[in-house]
Amino acid sequence: MARPVKPKLVRESPKADYFKPRGIPMSELEETVISMEEVEALRLVDLERLYQEDAAREMGVSRQTLQRLLTEARAKVADALMEGKALRIEGGNYILREGAGRWRCGRCGDELPTPPGRRGRGWKCPFCDNP
Numbered sequence: 001m002a003r004p005v006k007p008k009l010v011r012e013s014p015k016a017d018y019f020k021p022r023g024i025p026m027s028e029l030e031e032t033v034i035s036m037e038e039v040e041a042l043r044l045v046d047l048e049r050l051y052q053e054d055a056a057r058e059m060g061v062s063r064q065t066l067q068r069l070l071t072e073a074r075a076k077v078a079d080a081l082m083e084g085k086a087l088r089i090e091g092g093n094y095i096l097r098e099g100a101g102r103w104r105c106g107r108c109g110d111e112l113p114t115p116p117g118r119r120g121r122g123w124k125c126p127f128c129d130n131p
């Protein structure tokens with residue numbers, strides 16, 4: 001049985017969730033799907049220039065998990081750029097900060113009544129968390 005995946009903390013969501021190369025009709029367009037967590041790893045390491053260790057702490061994941069998210073994200077972005085694919089940012093298991101003091105679970109969509117609680121290395125949503 002697969003180990004349950006703990007939600008990752010995402011502090012900022014991208015301003016757009018779809019990127020499409022110019023001049024390619026939708027019918028011929030190939031799509032790459034990148035998760036919110038993968039984009040957050042990119043943001044923290046490549047944009048905010050955090051050390052991977054600090055980025056991992058921010059998201060509440062292990063260093064290995066952060067490394068995996070980052071490698072996936074970079075490969076997907078590079079593939080989309082080189083192959084002229086569209087990029088769709090979608091899905092994953094995360095808790096998103098929606099503004100000052102507001103958090104929403106990316107899995108169940110519920111707004112959290114309080115800031116997400118920390119448990120061990122991960123974060124949890126009170127609505128869809130398994131004890």
Ligand SMILES: [Zn+2]
Binds near residue numbers: 105106107108109
């Ligand atoms: Zn939830």
